[in-house]
Amino acid sequence: MKKGSVVIHNASEVVTCSGYKGKAGAQMQDLNVLKNASVIVEDGIITKVTAEPIDLEYFLEKDFKVIDAKGKCVLPGFVDSHTHFIFGGYREEEYNWRLNGISYMDIMSRGGGIINSVKGTMATSKEDLIQVGIKRLNSMTSFGVTTVEGKSGYGLDLDTEIKQLEVMKELNKLHSLDIITTFLGPHARPAAYKQDPEAFIDFMIEEVLPVVDQRGLAEFSDIFCEENVFSIEQSRRFLNAAKKLGFKIKIHADEIVALGGAELSAELGAISADHLLQASDLGIEAMKNAGVVATLLPCTAFSLKEHYARARYMIDQGLIVALATDFNPGSCFTESIALLIALATNQMGMTIEETITALTINGAAALDRADQIGSIDIGKKADLVVHEFPSYKFLPYHIGVSTVEKVIKNGVLILDKENNQPY
Numbered sequence: 001m002k003k004g005s006v007v008i009h010n011a012s013e014v015v016t017c018s019g020y021k022g023k024a025g026a027q028m029q030d031l032n033v034l035k036n037a038s039v040i041v042e043d044g045i046i047t048k049v050t051a052e053p054i055d056l057e058y059f060l061e062k063d064f065k066v067i068d069a070k071g072k073c074v075l076p077g078f079v080d081s082h083t084h085f086i087f088g089g090y091r092e093e094e095y096n097w098r099l100n101g102i103s104y105m106d107i108m109s110r111g112g113g114i115i116n117s118v119k120g121t122m123a124t125s126k127e128d129l130i131q132v133g134i135k136r137l138n139s140m141t142s143f144g145v146t147t148v149e150g151k152s153g154y155g156l157d158l159d160t161e162i163k164q165l166e167v168m169k170e171l172n173k174l175h176s177l178d179i180i181t182t183f184l185g186p187h188a189r190p191a192a193y194k195q196d197p198e199a200f201i202d203f204m205i206e207e208v209l210p211v212v213d214q215r216g217l218a219e220f221s222d223i224f225c226e227e228n229v230f231s232i233e234q235s236r237r238f239l240n241a242a243k244k245l246g247f248k249i250k251i252h253a254d255e256i257v258a259l260g261g262a263e264l265s266a267e268l269g270a271i272s273a274d275h276l277l278q279a280s281d282l283g284i285e286a287m288k289n290a291g292v293v294a295t296l297l298p299c300t301a302f303s304l305k306e307h308y309a310r311a312r313y314m315i316d317q318g319l320i321v322a323l324a325t326d327f328n329p330g331s332c333f334t335e336s337i338a339l340l341i342a343l344a345t346n347q348m349g350m351t352i353e354e355t356i357t358a359l360t361i362n363g364a365a366a367l368d369r370a371d372q373i374g375s376i377d378i379g380k381k382a383d384l385v386v387h388e389f390p391s392y393k394f395l396p397y398h399i400g401v402s403t404v405e406k407v408i409k410n411g412v413l414i415l416d417k418e419n420n421q422p423y
């Protein structure tokens with residue numbers, strides 16, 4: 001069998017999500033669906049997408065893998081563009097406290113929250129983080145994810161931040177999924193800097209960022225810009241320093257309090273601003289004008305029992321909206337794309353077409369990769385998912401259940417639930 005060369009034929013629908021850049025506003029509705037169609041992949045790259053009959057004999061002779069997708073739909077692999085999936089230890093108690101009415105920020109101010117996961121991550125060896133990382137990536141694959149972003153931020157010191165990033169780099173080699181890394185050193189104030197966040201920002205800029213840069217450990221830099229965490233001015237200072245070194249910028253913005261993170265993301269030319277539950281109208285307008293992707297995280301709002309970000313308003317205003325899981329041990333312990341689809345369509349007023357766009361081409365745009373992944377277009381990586389139903393409209397309808405049957409990464413079948421084939 002020619003590795004990386006595959007023909008998927010007979011598909012009831014090929015949902016191409018066609019495009020080479022993020023889709024804004026009304027464009028998000030356009031999925032460009034081909035009926036009774038085929039996708040041809042050579043050496044891991046998509047070479048043809050067609051609703052015309054194909055000469056199957058030719059491809060069989062050439063030793064292509066052939067997948068009959070009769071009665072099924074084919075979508076691009078999902079891009080989970082915001083996660084914190086490398087961490088040690090769990091925070092199940094905190095979730096139960098939250099169910100009983102104690103807020104996320106209250107838990108943080110009592111010394112819990114992110115700092116708990118910092119202790120857990122410090123205490124976990126690199127090898128153990130790699131092992132648990134593989135399990136989590138396998139689970140993401142089963143939800144149809146083919147590219148995932150992962151952040152550091154459970155170290156807050158040089159060694160542990162580097163350890164987290166190195167683990168993700170190693171996993172990128174070991175696992176089929178592509179992992180894009182983000183340095184999130186300023187994720188919380190560690191005890192030693194509790195009263196002096198400025199000094200912590202100095203430490204991050206002077207002693208950690210340069211090491212991450214020199215060792216090529218991250219493509220993006222990010223900060224938790226939030227009341228009682230890092231202010232707008234501290235965020236601006238850190239992100240400008242990161243930009244100077246060539247990092248692309250993301251920002252945890254306006255999650256709990258409307259601090260002006262959306263406005264800051266536009267000012268700095270960030271690739272994305274994420275969360276945005278409290279983003280102001282002016283911030284949203286500024287993001288639109290600057291082309292910043294709005295990455296919304298509905299599973300987090302659900303887990304925190306907060307209202308959802310204003311997806312409908314943002315799309316109607318013409319923003320590029322992406323959706324991601326925010327998988328992490330505290331505010332959102334789920335990698336379930338099925339839950340995310342249920343919340344986006346049933347609770348946030350997004351159509352399934354907008355939701356799929358937000359998880360594919362716009363997720364790719366949130367990682368500055370819309371020219372390479374996120375759609376079934378000629379020249380792109382063959383990251384394809386066969387779903388068990390004839391139409392994409394089954395994805396929200398089969399509520400909270402993964403419809404994924406086969407996952408093809410770079411043209412290679414890495415998961416086949418039908419034939420019990422693992423990653």
Ligand SMILES: N=CN[C@@H](CCC(=O)O)C(=O)O
Binds near residue numbers: 113326331
């Ligand atoms: N809000 C800040 N950071 C993470 C949560 C991290 C944690 O609670 O461990 C988030 O994106 O939700």
Ligand SMILES: [Zn+2]
Binds near residue numbers: 082083084252326
């Ligand atoms: Zn996050």
